[in-house]
Amino acid sequence: MEYYIKSVIPVIESNYNKFTMVEKTIADFFINNQKKINFSAKSVAAKLFVSEASLSRFAQKCGYRGYREFIYQYEESFVEKKEFMTGNTLMILNAYQELLNRSYSLVDEKQIERIGNYLNATKKVIVCGKGSSGLAAREMEIRFMRIGVDVDSITDTDLMRMQAVFQNENSLVFGFSIGGQKEEVIFLLKEAKKRGAKTVLFTANNRDDYREFCTEVLLIPSLRHLNHGNVISPQFPILIMIDIIYSYYVEQDKTKKKILHDRTVQALEETYTEKAE
Structure with a gap:
């Protein structure tokens, strides 16, 4: 490290x-x-x-x-930075490395472990986000579905509001909002928490009032103060944290989850073979 x-x-x-x-x-x-x-x-x-x-x-x-x-x-x-970057490739790679460093600085391993425990204890997982955060929500759904988690991603505003009604103490809701201000995401988290669900917000903006409706506030690095941040995908910081959570969750029952993962891969391969024939 x-x-x-x-x-x-x-x-x-x-x-x-x-x-x-x-x-x-x-x-x-x-x-x-x-x-x-x-x-x-x-x-x-x-x-x-x-x-x-x-x-x-x-x-x-x-x-x-x-x-x-x-x-x-x-x-x-404190590390004195060298600004002798040449070429767009090096610029982008340095920006991504900076985001990795910032993710490392923010990650709380005890918090990640708690979230892994919530995943093990829950019966239903909802992941929501809009725009690029919605794409990250879809990625999380696919990753965790392949190891046996009952998970749905929601990117539609109306569906977020409707799903809020059905959450309960057996639910775990993840909300992705880098700025922490997406009204529909916050609404779903608030309503889910009222109904007894565990709620986790991924955001780059730490606010005290989030604790009122979030079981966990998981901080991700902001692109705002990053040089050349406007050319970096806003999904990247979210995906880093998803991968870390995924790793912790899989380790809790590695053999069983590997079997489930392999079965889904096999099912997909069989589908592709049938289409080819």
Whole structure:
């Protein structure tokens, strides 16, 4: 795992919308900074024309006990970036590697294990999303269906609202919304949670009120602050987390799930053979 670096940058980005204007100034500095300087509270406060207390509040909103703990992690993970990229291929590959690093920084293995346990305990799984997130929802349906999970993906607004009525304590609902603001996805999660279902939101935007209707909020890296992020598929960060969950889930009963997977592959091969004949 030496190639990956635990970074505070994805944590800052996922909490960005919580910040005051002063805290956003601090956030922008740490997100965009590429030089090793004196990061003491006194020095940074003077540089940004903010108070040391503002630095402390900023750090606490990021989930740290204070600025000292925050800056320790920041300095540990700080890597001076080289901007000598040439060619579109290298540019894209570097952008994907950056997203992998950010995913590594955000992933919580205990949370992934809990979600794997929810999958094992549930009778019905619903996965919903719109646009690119809807394509990721369809991919999750196909992946997990092949190992015996009773799962449906929903990308239609009306179906999301109708399905909300049928969820109960035997249901597990995944909602994909990178910005965390897709009304129909949020509606389904809220209604499902009211009816006793477990709910998991994949989002790049961490908000306190999500905890009211989400059993788990699974953070994914944002493309917003990523150089050349507009040419990267928004599905990619979601698919990374789906693959991690899939891996944990399969490991919980590897032999049984491998048999189910092989049977589905065999069934597909038989279908293709019959068509060829």
